[in-house]
Structures are given as structure tokens and as C-alpha cells.
Amino acid sequence: MTSKVTTMRDAVTKHVPDGASVALGCALEPAIPFAFAHELIRQRRRDLHLIGPISDIAFDQLIGAGCVAVVSAAWVGNVSAGLAHAYRRAMEQGIPRPIEVRDHSNFSIAQALLAGALGAPYLPTRSLLGSDIPRANGTFREASDPFSGDALLLIPAITPDVTAIAVQRADEDGNAHLWGPWGVSQEAALAARATIVIADEIVARSVIASDPNRTIVPGTKVTAVVHEPGACHPSPLQGRYRRDHEFFHQYHAATRTPEGFAAWIREWVSEVSDRRAYLAKLGARWGALRDDGVPAALALF
């Protein structure tokens, strides 16, 4: 078996071209691959189509950095601090550029990705009937159930060009263990043309095989594996490190103006060469967030 392990820089260079549709932040608040988002910004990707349920501030950073043309999401904001300033500027003033938003709910984005994972053209739902979201999204269709005649909304499949998921551990082939809530991660990984697994730890295949129920995506569906400890800070990764609430609140305060946003991106993204340098910059703060490393119990099958 050939190892798929590569660096974040190479994974983005090889697999994420300008204009790509990219799903990330698929576990909702935890396990958001900020290291991946920051590399997209450093490599000045343009015209991306971001796909995800809530993203916390990852989408805000990519939008503010001018990387994004389209967003398909249920929620773009800062979960514990409030509104997302860069998203607001893009939508209200076209700064740094206008973006197109296809409104979703968490259920509709989950269904769209599940349809993609199933190879189905769409999935029907009874959610969102009477909401303005279908009109604002523009891709849904109203229909009636051929069996009962009841009203339905059809959610077309989303098949991202690339899905990036962060996990606690994977082997070199990309067989990946994620624990904690999965959100829409599995659907997004299975629906994508290319899936990038970002692992806190690279382990032997036997570790994965000891507990295959924990595998979120099999290696055969994975394009590249990046070994990137701490890739999710300031979001949490269950059993490895906690959420850095204060970091989210500081970002909120620092990015109220375009100048403040630019300074923040310079400090935490552009002038930081990679994740290792980022963690070194966090210093003792990073150490304080680490869990004591209680490993998930090994299951012996």
C-alpha cells in the first residue's frame, strides 16, 4: 500500500484548485479544520464554493480573505460571540467582494450531502415548507408525494469537489477514526470527488481495524492524508483538546473593521508559515487546552 500522507501545503496545491467546491466544518462546532482553511488563504485560492452546516468562524475568515464566490450553508457566524463581521461586510457592502449565498438549514444541507453520498439525485423533506429559505436558496423544488399527495420539498444532491475532515487518528491509507459527534462529516466525505483526511495522529492499520465502527470514512474513498496535530484550534477535538472560547471572542473583537480583519489575518495566517508555527505562537495557551490524552479504549474484535 502506498502512503497517502502529505503536507497541508501539498494537499491544497494538488487537490484544491481555484473555483473548487469545498466542504469543511462538517462536524459543526467541533473538529473544524482551521489549518486547512488557513492554507487556502495563504495560497490565495479564489472563487471557492464553500459548503457546510455552520462552520463557526472558518467561513468568515475565508470570505474576508477574498477566497470565496459562493456559500452553501445553514449558518455563518461566531457561535459563542455573535455575528460574523467579514460575512456581514461581504453581504452588506460587497467587501472584499460580493458573494452568492444559497441558504440552507442544517437538515437540508445534511440531506443534500446524504443524497450525494447515496448517488441519489435528491431527497424529499417535510422541513422548510412555508419558510423563505427555499426561495432564497433557488435550487430546491416543491413537489407532492406521489403516494399520499402531501407537499414535499426536494433537496438536490451536493457533491463537493473536495471535502476536508479533521479526525483524531488515521492510518497512512486514510482509514480514519473520528469520535464525538459526526454532524454531516460522513455524508460529505462519501459525497466528495476528493476527500482529504487531516489527522491529529497517524496510527497503524491495526489500530483502525481494532474498532472499525469508529471509522468515519474508509481509506479507499480518501485522496490524501495530512498529519497535522492541533489542526482544529480554536475549535475542539474530542479527547485531544478543548475549545478556545476566548480566541473566538478575541477574533470577534479584532475583526470589526476591514483593517482589523486584515491585521488579524496577517498575524494568525499570512505571517505564520504552517500549523507548527501557529501552535508555537499560541505557546502556553495551547498547552493549557490539551486534554490529558485519555485514549479511547481499544475495542478488541
Place this chain on the structure above:
Amino acid sequence: MVAQAAREIRDGERVFVGMRLPLIAFVVAKRTHAPNAIGLFELGVVRDEPAPELLYTMGDNANVAGAVWCARTIDLMGMLQRGDVHAGFIGGAEIDVHGNLNTTAIGDRGHPKVQLPGSGGGADIASLAHRLIVIMPHDRRRLREKVDFVTSPGHGDGRGWRKRAGLPRGGPSVLITTLAVFRFVDGSAVLESAHPGVSVERIRNETGWPLAVAAALRETEPPSTEVLSIIRGYDPQGFWTRRGE
């Protein structure tokens, strides 16, 4: 608000908890009158005990450790769509007299005056839960005759609308604000109680729709000392409970 929200949870119910103040309302309910309530979190967590420490998001490690199920969003949303969820919590930037909520944008959707974060799971909870509990700061600019965008459908234009729209059930049952409690009767908000020290006149001035007042208007029951001590013990710094919400 938190104490009243907790009262809306009945023992044994499955509750979609959501973000911010409802996280604390769930804790209060579990530790008082509803010890058998089950908390569902849309990122894929089910808990039969509240997290032991203050949560900033439903995805904090403390909300995952000790959970009875870690799953996918689609699993939790499927329960919601099936009708397995008794009640859900939701907040919003704007609400109208029929309980339609806007969390998407103030002004025109294409060229918003204020871009808000969006639905999250709110529109799904509003569409599919048996009962919706709404919590909002009371402000004339928020309690409006008509909202700019219906993110989360309430009772539409009134009685019978949800059925006509094809929604299987549900709708807002209660709106809890910083000043008062409204109950939805035939699809419209009726003032049920005013918080201690708040006059009906003040509520009328701070409400953007013609106020309907229940014949048996009363004062909102203040939180007991037990409930206050649970709230203060859980959120000692007042991160969520001292935002004037």
C-alpha cells in the same frame, strides 16, 4: 427567561436544546421538575444528563463526554421529522405576531441592511417539532408586525396555515421575552403574563403588533431561590445569563 423556559419542558420529553440560554434552561429543568427529559443536539449528541460545566457551544467536549449517543446530524433530524421530538428551543432576531421568525437578514435578502447568521437547525425545529419554545429579548424592533424574511415558519398568517403549507405538526406554543410571556392561541400571540414590575403599558410600547391580552393576565412567577442558585451555579460569570437577554 431561563426559569420560564425551563418550566416549558415537561418531564420525560425529548427536547431539541440548541444554543445559548436553552442550554441552561435544560439544566434547570433536569435538576428540578423534569429529571427524565432527554436533550437532543443537532450536531449528533443525545444526553440524559446535562453537561456538568457551562457550555459555550453544543459541541464543547463537556457536552460530548457522558453523552449516551454520538451520531450524525441526519439521525437527529430524522427523529425530528418523524415526530419523535416533543419540544424545541429557538431564538431569533425578529418575530411577528404569528410566531414567524427571522434569523437570516434585516432588509432585502439580496442586499441586506444587516446580514444575520441564518437558520442553523432553527428552521427545521420550527418546521418539525411538536412544540416550539421561542426566547428573545423584548424590543419593538424585534417584535414586529411583519418580519423581513421567514427563516423559521411559525403559524404563517394564522390558524390553519401550517396545515395548508404542508407542515406536519407543531408551531410556536410560547414566546418568552425579557418582559413577558406570550402564549400562541389559534396561531396568534396573546400576552399571558408580565414579568414582576413590568406594566402592560410598557409591554404594549415595546411590541410592534397590536397587543392581545389574556383575560386571566397574571404576573410571571419569579424563579425560586433553588432555580436561581442552579442558574448562578452553572453560569457563575453570567456569560449567557447577563447579556440582557
